[in-house]
Amino acid sequence: MGFAFLYQVGILLLKFVLGIGSLFNAKMKRGVKGRKGLLRNLENSFADLSQGRPVAWFHAASLGEFEQGRPVIELFRVAYPQHFIVLTFFSPSGYDVRSNYQGADYICYQPLDTQANASKFVSILNPEIVFFIKYEFWFNYLRALREKGAIVISFSTIFRPDQVFFKFYxxxxxxxxxxxxxxxxxxxxxxxxxxxxxxxxxSIAGDTRFDRVRSIAASVRQLPEIISFTENSYCLVAGSVWQADMDVLIPALNALTTPIKAIFAPHEIRKEQMEKWSRELAGECILYSEYIRHKQNTTFQYLIIDNVGMLSSLYRYGNSAYIGGAFGSGLHNILEAATFKLPIIFGNQKYDKFQEAIDLVAQGGAQTVSNAAELSLILNALSTDPQLNERMGAISQAYVISHTGATASVMNEVRRLLRR
Structure with missing residues (x-):
């Protein structure tokens, strides 16, 4: 039984699992609903929408990959304004947040990678050039695109020896x-x-995330209510945190001899979870939605962000950052915090797949912790030693600056391929 056959069976099983899961999981339900009738609607309307313009298709698995690819999308738009840009997402967490993104002409879910879906979708779009961001390797789509003669680029891709591509099988x-x-x-x-x-x-181009976070730093939103909250106090911004992170953060903050302020941005907005955190934190805590109605009150010690989309702007107002995920499925983006010259802290477990995390730990811009006691020690040191805080933050920011330029390298290759 060949791997190609097993792949096709696996995709059909994925379709079945998503269908069953959508009955119990709101996120899966949004993905299934968003794909329903998609190909039929596209077939009826795409020619009128694109009006014969050459098509450039960008695909991102989720929100993180979109943000990684965004500099390329936006530079491509400037360089090739005649192209009709299609942006697809696999995950609802990307589509839900960026379905109104102005840099693309059409945004939708990627139909699941069955042979029929891939053939139909590629036939409708008939793209001249396709971009898969980082880890997207869809067999049926790639084969259909090859048959159509499309230019297909993967960028910001990273490989490791333990991946299946490099095994004997x-x-x-x-x-x-x-x-x-x-x-x-x-x-x-x-x-x-x-x-x-x-x-x-x-070829080597680098990671376009560095370009993205630098552009974020240059155009970050002004948040006067956050200035009011921090009120010249030392403030930790805890970004993309899960329960496993809060199990370390809450006792660490409660144990500090000199209290600091903290802003928590959960990876998932769940009311019951945020209420639980509020009860467990020793200092006075408030949700952002409530705080903006009481922003003259600066006595709050902790602020929990109960919306999506603010995190990258919040780092500007912090003195240090704790980045979530390493105690769970994997470390989240540390570069957004690093570009704002913040010392970085994260769990000591699942970060080895992120080169920037490895590099910043080695260089001294980041530190890992294994438990609440260790986190309390580093927070106490950073909040009471401005020179240590400045030194670690400067290392983080310099690392980001030194790695920019990947977008230009990607676009150089795009120009070469399109000329060809």
């Missing part, structure tokens, strides 16, 4: 990589790994 997955016109990787290790399996259409 990974022939099917290596074949997927051969469908790309060019793969733009983040580092030398990735380039070397591709070379060892015979992939020649590849």
């Amino acid at each position: 990974g022939g099917f997955y290596r074949k997927l990589l051969g469908y790309f016109s060019h793969i733009l990787v983040q580092n030398q290790q990735s380039l070397d790994l591709l070379g060892k399996i015979g992939i020649k259409s590849c």
Whole structure:
């Protein structure tokens, strides 16, 4: 039984699981509902929408990958204004937040990667050029795009020796990589790994996330209510936190001999969870939605953000940052905090797949913690030693600045391929 057959079966099983899961999970339900009738509607309307313009299709798995790819989308728009830009998402967490993004002409879910869906979707779009951001390797789509003769680019991609592409049984997955016109990787290790399996259409461009976070820093929202909250106090911004992170953060903050202020931005907005955190924190705590109605009151010690989309602007007002995820499924984006010159703290478990986290720990701009006691110690040190705080923050910011420029490298390759 070949891997291609198993892949097709796996996609059908995914469809079944999402269908069953949508009965019990709101996020899955949004994804299933968003794909319902999508191909039929596209078939009836896409020609009128695109009006014969050449199509550029960008695909992001979720919100994080979209933000990573956004600098390329926006520079492509400037360089090739005649193209009709289609943006697709796999996950509702990306589509829900960016379905009104003005940088694309049409935004929708990516239909699941069945043979029929991929063939139909590619036939309708007939894209001239396609961009898959970071970790997107869809067999049926890649094969359909090859048959159509489209230019297919993967960028900000990173490879590790333990991935299936480099195993003795990974022939099917290596074949997927051969469908790309060019793969733009983040580092030398990735380039070397591709070379060892015979992939020649590849080069180093870097990670476009660095360009994105620098642009965020240059255009960050003004939040006067956050200035009022911090009121010249030392403030920790805890971004993309889960319950596992709060299990460490709450006792660490409660144990500080000199209290600090903190802003918590949950990865998922769940009322019951936020209320639980409020009860467990020793200092006075308030939700952001309530705080903006009482912003003259500056006695609150803790602020919980109960909306989506503010985090990147919040880092500007912090003195240090704790980034969530490492105690769970994996570390979230640390670069948004680093670009604002903040010392970075995160859990000591699942961060080894993130080169920037490894680098910043090694260079001294970030520190890992394994428990509340360790976190309390580092927070006490940072909040009472301005020189330590400044030194770690400067390392973080310098690291981001030194790694910008990937977007320009991607666009250079785009120009070469389109000329060809």
